[in-house]
Amino acid sequence: MELYAERGFDATTVAEIAERAGLTERTFFRHYADKREVLFAGATELQELLVRQVDQAPAGMPAMDVIGAALTAMATEMFAEGHDYARQRQAIIMANADLRERELIKFAALGAAVAESLRRRGVTDPAASLAAEAGIAIFKVAFERWVSDTGQRSLAQLMLDSMAELRLVTHPEELASDESSG
Template identity: 50%
Template sequence: MGRWEPDAAGRLREAAMALYAERGFDGTTVADIADAAGVTARTFFRHFADKREVLFAGSEQLEQHMVLALAEAPTEATPMEAVAAAVLASAEFFDGMRRDYSRRRAAVITATPELRERELIKMATLTSSLTKGLLDRGVAPDVAALAAETGVAVFRVAFERWLVEPDSVLIADVIRSTLKTLSGLTA
């Protein structure tokens, strides 16, 4: 990246989000996004593989962050405690600055079948990674798969709820409350 393009990725992301909201994902081209961000299409492709990846580039970081938290959970943590640590770690990722972005992103995804599919795949990948992390901790395969699936279920439900909560509500608190609901459900 040249020094005449400070935070081109951030500007491209903002431009893409504004255009997706205005014209829809299908009605927006890479050229439109690059134009709106004041860069060339070539610069766009230095940062993102395609117009879909603008919305999913953060997903891998989130997954790595959660998998790391799982690995770093105390040795004596139960499988579900380790998964809960991973889900809670996502709160550090979705700090105050990301809520507005997350809301706009969710609206675009909900409106576009192709993006909904991509989001489902992302969640399935996260589930596999958490399952693998649990296996690495010595958890039995059936328990690992179920704990990972359940953890991702908690994450999805908590995340959806957080998006519609007032700005003062922290995602960490929504996750804790969802984990508590889960215990109550299966008691």
């Protein structure tokens, strides 16, 4: 992380990382599948947490409500890791095309895992996929705001906001008077 922040991702060699970490290049690749994985090590925990939330949601709850509850729960529990750390990591990721790719694959894996969890709840197949994708979209928007924001609002709150906005988009006939002000 230090080296990536100092000189950028591309300009950092695995040999340098290994040296700074006090181990061999060979050993580095035994811990991380590739150079990028250093930045995405926590993604699996995040996925497990989200899936657990969906699995444990009360039966009969509508799919999007389950998603919403899981997302806000994740936002509260998970991102105690710190706003600054998340921001630095995100800056590194956004500065490099390969890292952006890897981030997308992580999101996709998240979506797939959530969809599978929804299916376990009895949600039918297209609905499960679409609800999961919508959830990921909500998460992306909220997370992006949280990172680029000065840090005033909590990730959980931003998650709720972005969820409400998705409803506005897909249910335009429900809107009262919000259209002209947004």
